[in-house]
Each structure stands twice: as structure tokens, then as C-alpha cells.
Amino acid sequence: MLPPNFPPLEDIFRLAPELVLCVFGILIMLVDPFIPRAYRGPTRTLALLGAGLALAAVRLPAVHQGLAFYGLMRIDSFSVFLHAVIGAVTVLVILGSSDYLKREGLPSGEFYALVLFATAGMGVMASAQELVTAFIGLEMSSIASYILASYRRNAPRANESAMKYFLLGSFATAFFLYGVALVYGATGTTLLPQIDRAAANPTLLRLGLGMIFIGLAFKVAAAPFQLWTPDVYEGAPTPVTALLSSGPKAAAFALLLRILVTVVAASQLWFWALWIAAALTMFAGNLAALVQSSVKRMLAYSSIAHAGYILVAFAARNEIGTAAVLFYLVAYALMKLGAFTLIAHLGGEGERRLEIDDYAGLGEQQPVAAACLALYLLSLLGLPVTAGFLGKFYIFNAALKSHLVWLAVLLAVNSVIAAYYYLRIIVVMYMRPAQQEWPPLPIPAAVGLVLLVTAAGTLYLGLFPGIVMNFAAQSALLLR
């Protein structure tokens, strides 16, 4: 006996993943107090179960596509694609973080709960087509991330990264929100599909969309809003960094993409901004990464650079570009997750082994780990038969499709610059003898699983991108 205005069951199905995540998050919170600290099994199992179920539940929206909750949410294959990605990311992050939490002696229950909630938020961002709803999703993931970033409470660096992330994040959010307000004022609606239809006040609309762009550009760490990224990524616990660099970023890109594709005004207005941001971001990331001495921080900068690459595809503003973005998000998530998980593991007690030089001779000490890291790096570099290469390939393709030759050339130049610092790590790992002896760390099963999945995925997508790419292309088409 449901209340009269209870939303139809369809809507519940369409939002199954988010619901599952929230439910399990709450469940963990309820269970956690009743199990002793030392005993982490159940919460992890629950978390994995939740993430896994959410991932499985993606099937439901996949079959019941359409609008939900009075058109606030739009479940199409685009959002399904992203839900799949985000779900997978969550599963991997949970797998990768469990041993880390144990090693660092951090409470695990809240951690998992927060991860699940954050994921739910990202899911909302991925499928919301109403700005305020999207905003709330954004806030869910952001606030959860703030907390996760400072999860190592007693590590000053962790607090600092959390503080910076929090202050600057909410600063940007304010911009985003003001943009929403202006758009609302200009058009009288916040539903993306109606924005174009409404008789808009041009100036306000421009301003609003502009503010929204600024807010999201910050979230995806586009230059000149990228400065927070290295500090936050470096300070945060590495598994969290893995999450931040893949999940929320993907969600933010998704939102940006949805706006770009749905709102014609935006795609017209944003072009040059995208162009400039893309160029700036690529250079900002790569140039700074060139001179880093810590692997973790270098990868943070490299993630900026990659955001730049993705923005190139944005600037292309065509289906191929959309598909390219989607594919790249997958490839990128794989590489970064793998890399950061591995670094988290190699970092050792209290993450002390982060300098590039500490990796000297890794190729001999831990061939497997070194090989995996090399693979991720080469994929980030964009060498063929890795996912990274095809991602870049599709981006090039999109850019050239809409005649952005010079942007493509800039991208080319950047990938050469990038080659230098990625190869430098490989050099250190394989071509330099170890200076001081780090004890070789056996790879625990969970981490091993993550590495296996990510490495295999990287290679597989590099050789046979067909499945993912077709899915991406099709969702890109349906997005219009």
C-alpha cells in the first residue's frame, strides 16, 4: 500500500545502483559498531558485496532506460556506461584499500561506507539532468572525498590535503551554484533539455553557463584551476588518491559532457574556453610532472595532463569525441587505479617509499610489480597495444574530425614531453642498481587481484577495444 504520489517502480529500478550503494553504506554503518576493531572481514565483505551488487544492478537501468523522478534523472546508455565504470572503480578501490587500511591501522567501516556514499553521489552526477540534483550528487561525492582525504587523521599532510581540497572545492562549488542560479534566472528552468527551449536572457545565460563551466573545470582539474590537484593527491592516502583520480573525475566529466551535449548554447559558448583550457592543462600537467621527484606527485601531475587530453576531445564536440572521452575514462581509470594501488602497496608502512629513486632496481627485486608499473606507465605514455594508446588515438581522431589540427599538434607535442618522465621511472626501475635496500614486499592477494584486472584490462583494451568502444560510441549517439 504505497502513498499516492509514490514514484513508479520503474524509477526505483532506474536508480537501483545508487539505492544499493546507499543501502549498503547505511548497513555498514549499522554493523560496524558491533564488530571489534581488529576484525575487519565483515565490513569489507559487505562493502565488496554492495559495490558488486551495485555493479550488477547496472543491468536494471540498462534494460529500463528512460526518465526518472519527474525528469530529474535521465537513465540512458551514457549513464549506464558511467555507472559501470564507477561501479568497477569502487570495487577495485575497495579491494585495493583493504590491506592499506590494515597496514596503517585505520578504521575500515566508515571508510567503506564513505566510499559507497561517494560512489552513489557520482552515480547521481552521471545520470542527473537537472542542475540542482546534479549539484547535490556533486556535493555527496565531494564531501565524502574531503573526509576520505583526511582519513589518516594524525598525518599532517593528510589534513592539509583535506583542507585545501575542502576550501578550494567549496569555493568552486559556490561558483557552480551561482551559475545554476543565473541559468535558472535566465531560463526559468534547471532541466537541461529545456534550457535551450526557454526564451533566455542571453547575458545571464552566458554568465550562468560560464560559472557552471568554471565550477566543473575546477572539479576536473583543468588549468588554471588545477593547482589543488597535486597537493590533494599527494597528501591523501594513496587508495583515496586512486579513487579521486578516477571516480569523481569521471563523474565530473560526465556532467560536463551531458551539459555540453544536451545544451546547445553551452557547446557554442564553451568552445574557446575548452580549447584554451585543454591546451593550458596539457602543458601545465606535463611540464610540472617533468621535474617531480616523487612518484605519487608525478602521477598527480600526469593526471592533470590527461584531463587536458580529455578536454581536447571535448573541444572536438562531436559523437566521436564523446565516445573518445568515454573510452578514455575507462582506460584512464584502469591505468591510474593500477598505478596508485601499486604505489600504495610499495609505499610501505606510512607511505615512506615514494621517491622515484627509491624504485631503483625494482625490476630485479620485484619483477612482477615492476612489470605492472611499467605497463601502466607505458599506457599512460600512450604506447601502442595499451589502452592508453587507443584512448589517445580516438582523441586525435575526434580532434581532427572537427579540424582542430593545431590542438592535435599540441597534444602530440605533449605526449612527447610526457614520454620523458614516464620513461624516466622505467629507466630507474630497470637500468639503475638499487641504492639503499628496501625489503621486497610480497603482494597481498587483494592487491594482486587489482593489479591483474587493471593490467589485463589495459592490455586487452589496447588490442581489442571493440566492445567498450562500440558501447561508448552507441551511448554517445543516444546522448543527443
Place this chain on the structure above:
Amino acid sequence: MPNAYLLTVITFLPLAGSAALLLLRRDDHAWIRRLALVVSLAEFVISLLMLRGFDAASPFYQFEERRAWMLSPPILYHLGVDGISMFLVLLTTFLTPLALLASWNNIEKHVREFFVMLLVLETGMIGVFFALDLFMFFVFWEVMLLPMYFLIGIWGHERRIYAALKFVLYTMAGSVLMLVGILWLYNITGSFDLPVIQGLLQSGRVGLAPRAELLLFGAFFLAFAIKVPLFPLHTWLPDAHVEAPTAGSVILAGVLLKMGTYGLLRFCLPLFPEASRRMAPYVATLAIIGIVYGALVAMVQPDLKKLIAYSSVSHLGLVVLGIFAFNTISIEGSIYQMLNHGVSTGALFLLAGMLYDRRHTHLISEFGGLATPMPVLSALFLFVCLSSLGLPMLNGFVGEFLILLGTYGHNARWASFAATGVILSAIYLLWAYQRVFFGGVTAERNRALPDASGRERVILFTLAAVILWMGVGSAPFTRRMEASSQHVLNQMLRPQSYNAGRSAVPAGTAAVEKPAAPASLRGEAGNP
């Protein structure tokens, strides 16, 4: 049809071999070496099968394999071989076992990985020569970088890391732009399939604006020119050669450099004829500068390997010149010279490596009077030098002669300048030879150096035999290149280029019949 999978087998056999190597225990060096050698020899034998059933008369790709690989964008698994690529592949499969033998017991660390790398490298190189899909070509082109990078970086000498990075970054700088070019071409023609693109461009169904053609040409040319290496872009070569282990140098000089000239021949000329013609004078100038410059710089090198490296710059300049003289004779000469250079320079590097194994230095000043302790080695060294400086009846001469002959037919001035290289090569090679082998033994420690061992004799006499054979009986080779190199020129013919009367093909040297569409063009002409 028995040959249905021949090319695939040839391409991936070494890869399989390297996988097999990984199954062996890493300290079981004896078996690792043997297995690697067996694989590479088997590879060579199989690659010889191409000769059987290769139709020398047909200019088109043979043993073609065409399967869909990816759908959007449409990328094919497309292999094929013609008179140009076949010999280069044979060269590769011929040099690899020798390189293996050369590094039989001078590799101290990571023996297994070393041989794995060599075999992977072989796959990469062969793939480059076979690939007929631009995407595939690029994939192999890039993949092949990596093993080379490791070969130099891990097993190289003192400044190996600098050299390795320089090598990779140089090459990438070019190849990434080539990727842009490839995709641009795709967005124009809607296909990555070389024959299809060729057909579309040539039939005029898809036109290229002159500026676009020029830019595309530039994008491809840069990548190839760096690989060749053409004059101002050559500085990666000496470092890479000096630092690389012997096997690395051999493969690098023997095959990798050819990929550049091969690319010019396979892509730049047929796809962008107008641009090629417009740029030909400049390219030729650079090539000639390279010839003289390389020779002169080689002359004064104190380091044997560096000397050989610069001599490569000089020789390949000649090859490029031959290619951009646009006529059958010179192009055939260029192809032939690629093979010669592969064999001769490969042999020179092997010899330098043998000296290095004995004395752990490449400095000429460290040697002197070696003819006394090691007569056989010195005799063979002289033999190789002679072939490299183009003595008639040895392989080098045939290539040089044809290139210069053809070039002279196209532009006498170019040929005259280029021919000075003939003098200079004699100077630097004989001088170096004299300093290393003639005179009394200068350093006491050289007096007791052992002469060529059995293994080394096997390597060197094989090479010597090939050198002599290619020098005396070049006809069997050139006969198989004839059609293909002619075809390159025919592909350069465009309707408008007729009317413009700028057909670069001198009357008589190139038949002017319209080339029929390649077999693979039928079926899917003009993808979206």
C-alpha cells in the same frame, strides 16, 4: 591455399619464441641461447618460403591477409608483401640469428630478457614491413621502439641511458606527428587501408588540397627522416650506436634505419606525389649534405663505432637521394643499397663488437697492428670495408652505381655531388683500417689477442659470402624488385600531374600505363 597464413606466421613466430623463452628458468643460459637461436633460424627458413610462390612480375601485394580488427574506426589486420618489403624482411630474419650469435656469451646480466627483447624486436620490425594498414603500421612502428630502448638502456655501455632516452624521444617526436597525419588522412579518405587510400587518391575520387598534401607529406616525412636519419636529424644515431650492445647496433644499423627509407618509399611517394616532387630538391639537398657531411665527420672519429655510425648517415643519404630521383633505376638501387647497407654495416658492427669483446673499447687509438695477432679477422674486416666503400664485384658497388646512375639521369648535379661520397668513403674506411690493423703492434696487450673464434668465423664468413654473392649476382634480387619499384612510380602518376607535365619519370625509365587497382581495393572502396 598454403600461403594463407604465411605472413602471420613469419610475423609472430619470434613473439611466440620469446614467450617460450620466458618459460625457461632464467639462469639456464645455455638452453635460453639455443632456443633463441633455433627460433630465429626457423624464422629465417620460413621467411625464405616467401621466395617460393612470389610472383616477381606482379607489382601488387602478395600473400595478402585481410581481416577486420576494429570496427569504428575501421581498422584492418592487413598484411602483404611486395618486392620491396620482402627483401627487407629477409634481411631482418637473416641478421637476427647473426646478432644472436654475436651476443652468445658477451651478455652478463639478464640473459633471458635480452634474447626475449631481441625476438620481440624482430616481430616488431617484420610487422612494420608487412603492415598494409596505416594503423597497424603505426602500432608496429611504435612497439618496436620499446625493445630497442631496453636493449640500449639495460645492456648498453657507459652513457646508455642518455642514448636510450635520446633515441626514443627523437623517434617519438616524429612518429606522433605521423599519427596525426595518419588520422588526418583517415578523416579525408575514411580508411586506414593503404591500398584503398592509394586507390582513392590516385583515381581522384578523393582529392587533396596542395597545402594539405604538403602538410601530410611533412608529417610522414619527418618521422621517416628522423629514422633514416636525414642530415640535421641524425644526432641520435651516433649515441645510440656507440652505447648499444653489439646485437643492438647490428639490428639498429641493419634494419631500423631502413624502416625510414622504406616508409618514404611506401607512403610518402605514392600517397603524396605532388608534395614529394615539390620537396624533392630540398630533400635531395639534405641527402647530399648528409652524404658528404657524414663521410667527413666519420673520417675524424676516434671511436670505431661512431665512425661506422656516421658512415651510415652518409650511406643512407645516398639511399634517400636515390628514392627522390624518381626513377626505376635509382629506386631499385636504393632498395638494393638498403640491403647492402644492412649486410655491410651490420658486419662492420659485428666486427667492431668482436674487437670490443677482446679489448672492451672502441677507441681506434687503443688498437694498431692487429693484423699480426689476428690475420683472419683483419682480412675479413678489410673485405667488409671494401664492400662498404663500394668496390665492384662486392655488394656495395651495385647499389651505389645504380643510385648514382639513375640520379644522374634525373639530375646530373645531384649525382656529381653525391659521387664525392665514393672518394670520401674510401678515405675514412681505409684510414681507419690502417690505424687499426696495419703497422706494428702498438699496445703490448694487443699482441696476444686471439684470432676469430669458430663462432665468429661462422658469422663472418656467412656475411662475406652474402656480400660477394650480392656483388656478383645482383640480377636475381633486382629482378624481383623491378615490378614493385616500377609500381611506386606508377602510383605517383596522377591525372593532373600528367597535364602539368610534371611527371617525374624520365621517358624510357618508367612505363606510363595506368596501374590497375590492387586486388584489395575491390570490395570496400570508400569507407565512410
Place this chain on the structure above:
Amino acid sequence: MLLLNHLWIIPALPLLGAALNGLFGWRWPKRATDAVGVGTTGLAFAAALELIREFSRLPADQVPWVRPYFSWITAGNFRAGFDLQVDQLTVVMLLVVTGVGWIIHIYSIGYMAHEGGYPRFFAYMNLFMFFMLVLVMAANYPLLFVGWEGVGLSSYLLIGFYFLRKSAADAGKKAFIVNRIGDFGFMLGIFLIYRTFGSVDFERVFHSAARMPSESGGQIGLLTTISLLLLAGAIGKSAQLPLYVWLPDAMEGPTPVSALIHAATMVTAGVYVVARSHVLYLHAPMAMSAVAVIGGLTALYAATIGLVQTDIKRVLAYSTVSQLGYMFLACGVGAFSAGIFHLFTHAFFKALLFLAAGSVIHALGGEQDMRRMGGLRQKIPWTYWTMLVATLAIAGAPGFSGFFSKDTILFQARVSPYGSALLWALGLSAALLTAFYMFRLVFLTFHGAPRYDEHAVHVHESPRNMLVPLVVLAVFSVSGGWMAAPALFGGADHFEHYLAPVFEGPKTLESLPVEGQGLELQLAGVAVGVAALGFLVAWWFYIRRPQTPERLAETVRAPYTLLLNKYYVDELYDLIFVRPLGWVSTRLLWRAVDEGGIDGAVNGVAQTTQRFGDRVRHLNSGNTRSYAAWVVVGAVLFIAIFLWPLLRPLIGTVR
């Protein structure tokens, strides 16, 4: 008809010998090496004789007799085959090469008996024979070029035979490289020939060239260019001005080598090529005069240097250069047969001179400086008399072979349409000097008082296997001339007639009126007188008043030292070419351009990028306020972009 159909046998024989000695010689007994080395050459000689017999039976219309074997280089419609041919010219060259070659091989057995690397020596010699035979039998230019380069190679190897001696190695290298410079022109010549005639086979080239109009004196047309390019090669190979510098140094090689390669055969290849391509030259008057002038000048120039040299072999070397000059002179004035004839006779007496000199050196235990010789006449009579014969021959004493050939050349230089008084004068003065320095050599070596330490070296006559070749050659040096003795000396000029089919050039002799014959007599008389004068001066200087030369040298110091130092040409070349090349390559190209310029640029780019990276990195000061400031900057930037249409008017008003 065996050999006519299997011409390849003749070159193949020495090649076989070379291969055998080269591969197995070092483990064979010495005798086996001799057998192979000399045997194969002897067989080649026999084969050559047999071939000539068969060839003489051949109907005239089948000459030249060409046999294609296998195609060596083919590309497009270019074909260079391994094709051999025989015609009268080839026959002559065959005789010289195989005959003299064989004799010298025999001589070497004795001479080289005590040298290390004995088999190596014979391997190289046979290899040389092979390439030389290919050179003379080739039926197209590329194949000729094979022989051409091949003999260069063998000479490189043989000059550097004593590779432990740096001077020897240097000399070999020098020879090869200088030759290469000539070959550079030669190759271009071949290219131009192909571009002009669409073929490189002698028959087709000459056939089509013959039908081309002869180019006028001044103009440099295709044919002239071709001829001059080929001439460059010939100059290099035959050590003419200005590329003669390698030949004197080449004396570093063993004496038999000097005799065979640097006197009798290889160095004459240049003459052979010019004669072979006479069709082209006859159509290019300018090239002709170039040949003549170079020849004449070289003849005189080298002779002058020969006057004062003290090393016995070097004297002979310069005399060789001078004699080659004669041959060029002959060709240049259109008397090709005369040139070939001189080549023929010169092969005998110059080989003889070298071998005799070798015998002297052998006798004195390696002494080559004439200032430490003298009075050897009684001690080594055989050597003395044979050498005397050779000297008379080269000096042009009537009745000796040299007399006829040289006389013909001088006469042609005077009367032929291409000739001139100047050329004749050049030749004549060269003849004078030749007579002088040759007798100087003889007197210094064999006459007067011994100047060597008689207790240290005990002089001994050479073994028989060295003397027999001397005698044989002596016989030829005398009689060789008679087969070409012009009519007016009662001879029936077989040689000219024999070569006539090859050179349908200007038949000056037949077309000569009676007073022309008188003229020839006068000219001959002058030549003989000049030679006699040379002899007398030499006698006066070195027998009658032995101290005269020193006084003369004192009085005319400058020219003397100039000659003694060979006009400082080597130093000059070193200054002009060698040093600058080295400097430019090292300092400029390698250090400056390569490492400084290009690599510097590359590394510079890398460093600049790094520096930029450092800049960008320092944006992350770690201070949150800066980050916020950057956000504001970005916000303003983008809002400015977005509101551009709104702002533009404002900016307009500001301006």
C-alpha cells in the same frame, strides 16, 4: 674455337690461383704456392696465345668478338653484363699482361724467396692478373670499371705488402685514394655515356658515337664532356699530372710489383681506356688536345724530377710517369697505335729496368740509394748488361724498341693534324732528359768506384730464376721494336696494320708524301742526336768529371732543391687539401655543427622544457591563497571570454 667461346677461362685461371693461395697458401709448402701462383699465370699466358691463334682465324666482320656470359647488374632497362670481348687491341694487351706478368711471376719466386707472407704475395699478384685481364677483355664500361677498381685494390694490397712499415701502408692508401679521385670522374663518365647512348656496351656506344657529328674545337659538348670525364679516370690510373703523386710512393711495394703493376701493366690502363674510347675522343678535339697537352707536360715534368732523384726505384718511377706521358701524347695527337706500341715496348724495357734494379737491390742486400752504389759492373755482369740494353731502349738508341716507338710518337706529334711544334718540342726535351737520367742511373750504379761498404755487404749475382727473366725481357726490349719498324727503316709496320681495324683513325703514314718521309728521317735524326747528347752529358757528369754535379748543384741551388723535393707538390697537396679537410671535419663539422649546433639545439630544447617545467611547478607554492587567486584569475579569464560580445563595446570606449 674452345677459347673463343670460353673467354672467361683466361681471367678465371689467375683468379683460381688467387683463391687457392689465399685460402690454403698458409698451410701449404712453398713449392705448392709457386706451382699455383706461377702455374696459373703461365696457363693464362698459354691460353692467351691459343686465343690469339684462334682469333687470327676469325673473319674480319666478326671482330670485335663479344661473348656475353651472365648479366651482372640489371635495373629498369639498364644492363651491365659480364661480357668479354676480343679484338686486336685486346690481343696486344693480353700479350703484354699475361706475358710480362708471367715472367715477373717467375722472377718473384727468387726475389721474394725470403719474404714473410709469401703465399699472400702470390695471391695478390694473381688477383691483380685477374682484374687486369678483366679490364682488358671487358666489353662494356662497368665491367671495365670492375677491372679498373680491382687493379687499384690489388695495387693497394701489394704496395702495402709490408704493412708493418707505416710508409708502405700510407703509400698504399694514397694510391687507392688518388685513384678514387680519378674514378670519380670515370664513373660520372659512365653515367653520362648511359644517359647519352642508353647503353654502356662498347659496340653500341661507339657505333652510335661514330655517327654523331664531331664537335668543333672550342665547344664542350656531350662527347667532349664524356671524354674529359673518362680522361680524369685515366689520369688517375696512369699517374699523369696532376694525379701522378701516388706512383713514386708506390715504390714502397716489392720490386716485382713495381715492375708488373707500376710499370708494365696497370698504369698503362689509362692509355688503354683512351685508346679504347678513341671514337669518342676523335669526335672531341678539345679532349684530344687535353690528352696531348697533359701527356706532353707530364713527360717533361716527370723527367725533370727524375734528373736528381737518388733512389734507384724512384728514378725509374718518374721515368715511368714520363713515358706514360709519351703514350698520352701519342693518343692525344691521334696516333693511338703509336701510343699502344709505346705501351707495348715500354712494358718490356721498363719491366726489365725494374727487375734489373731489383736484382741490384737484391745484390746489395736491400740498398736502394744510388749514392751508395757504383762499380757493380764486374760483380753482377748479367744484371749490368741487361740493364744497359733496357737503358738504350728507353733512351731511344737506334735499333732498340724504344727508338721506334718514341720516334713514331715524336713524328706524329709534329705532323698529325692534332699535333704541333710545341708538343713535339715537349716530347723532344723529355727525350733528352730521359737519356740523361737513365745513363746517370747506369753510371752511378755500375761505373765508377764502389761507394758502398765492401766489407759489410758482399755483392752476389742473383739466382738463375731471376736472371732468366732479365735475359728474356732484354731480348724483347731489342726485338720488340722491329715488328713495328716503319717502312722507311725497312720494317713493314706490322703493328700499325694489325691495329688498323681498331683505330680507323688518321692514317698519317700512308697519306704521307715523299718529303714527309724525309721529314720523318730528319726528325728521327734529331731525336737520336738529342738522345746522344743526353748520353754525353751524363758521361761527362758522372764518368769524366764526377764532381761536376755537386758544383752544379751548388751554383744553381734553388732549382736543384726544387727538383730534389719534386716541386714540393706533395707538401702543396697536403697544405691545400689534406689539412683543411681534417680541420674542417673535426673542428667545424663534428665539434661545431654536430655537437655544438644540432645536438646543442636538441639538448637546449630539452633543458628549456625542463626550465619551463620548473616554472610551472613553482606555481604550486603550497599556499592555498595563491591557488584561490589562480582560481579567480581563471574565472575572470573565462568570464571575459564568455562575455566577450558584451565587453567588446566597453573596450572600444576605453580606446
Place this chain on the structure above:
Amino acid sequence: MSAELALFLLLAALAVAGAVSLILQRHPIHSALSLIVVMVSLAGLYLLLGAEFIAAVQIIVYAGAIMVLFVLVIMLLNAGVEERTNLSRMAQYAGLPLGIFLMVLLAYAIGRSTVSQAPPAAAAAGPAPTKALAMMLFQDFVFPFELTSILILIAILGALVLAKREI
């Protein structure tokens, strides 16, 4: 000049003044109080705009709960007068001027853009706006509303994880 306008100007002035003093005050407590001033004046403006419910929420939640929290934390950490360090040249020379410029820019752009003014009749939307508001909140926007509950949950969790004393 109507009373409404006068009132608006008064409140606006108050708000701006509060904001400025927020900036200028050196002690966090004073800043907090001036922020409260801003909020209260804003609540007044809401009333002027006829949004009684929001006005109430503004007072209760914002000025009441949130600001109290602020003050509490300030007390807890007994944060003293802030030290005006100038370590960031960027903020000083680029941030501030551009910030002010941004303000001007926004004000200018928005002020220049004529907002479509709805007829005052529609302005008083419906008889009881609060009821309509509730309907909208719990029907059209029920999903975001539920999400906010999760958001609060996260916040609680966060505060719990971060601020609790022991571990």
C-alpha cells in the same frame, strides 16, 4: 521613493556593510558576528521578496545553527587575532584586484541584463506559498530531498570520523 525601496536599500546597505566588515575584521569572532548580520539582513530581504518560509529557515538554520557552530569552533580552538601574513604574492597582486574586478564585472553584467519581470499578480504565487513549496519539495523534488538526507548522513559520519578524540 516607496517605503519598500527604502527598506531594501537599508537592508542591502546592512548586508554589504556586514560583508565588508567580515573582510576587515581581524578577529574571527567579529567576522562571524558580521556574517550573522549579513544573514539576518538577507532574511529581511527574503521577506521583502515574499519568501517567508525561506526567511525563517535562513534565521533558524543559518544564523541559528550553522553560525553557532562556527562560533563554537572558534571558541573551542580559541583562535586569536589573525596574523596578516603576505606569503602569497599571487593573492596580493593578482587575486585581490581581480577579485574586485570580478565583483564589478558580475554586478555590471547582471545589472545591465534586463530580467523579465513577472506580473506582480503571479508574483504572489498561490494562496499559501509555503504549502505549494512543501508540495513541490516532497513531490517533484523528492529525490534530491532524499539525497540530502544521505548528505547529512555523510556529514555526520565525517564529523564522527574526523573529530572524535580517541583512536
Place this chain on the structure above:
Amino acid sequence: MVPISYYLVLSAVLFGLGVVAFVFKRNIITIFMAIELMLNAVNLAFVAFSRALGQLQGQVFVFFVIVVAAAEAAVGLAIIILIARNRQSLNVERVDLLKL
């Protein structure tokens, strides 16, 4: 009847002042207040617009914003407390371990 654009300009000014405050202040807590100020400006804009458009949505959004602000406040203040605990300063410029 006050024209709506007055309100909007006011909100813009407040927002701008918030931005300035964010850049200007050093004390982390006050910086956070600056954010609150900006959010308030947003709210004002929302309400003004909803009035202008004669809709109620705007007010609903304001409601959401306030909730979010509350949540942010909780977490933010918690983080600030951590900072204050781990290093005895609330000056944002002194918190710069992570740099370059």
C-alpha cells in the same frame, strides 16, 4: 516595488565580496565564512529569480543549498579542528607542507 535587478546586483556584489574575502582572509575559519557568504549570495539570487519568474522552484533550491551548506559546515569545521590539532596555527598560509 523594487526592481528585481537591484536584488541581483546586490547578490552579485555579495558574491564578489565573498570571493575577495576568500582571497584576502588568512584564518581558515573566516575563509570558510567567506564561502558561506558566497552561498548566501547565491540564495539571494535564487529567491529573487523565483520571485521574478513567479515560480517557487527557486525557493526549493535555496532550501537545498542551505542543507548542503550545513553539511559542509559540519565536515569543514571538523577538518579545521584536525588542522588546529595537528599544527598550532589556523593561518592558511602556514599550512604548506605540500608544495611544488
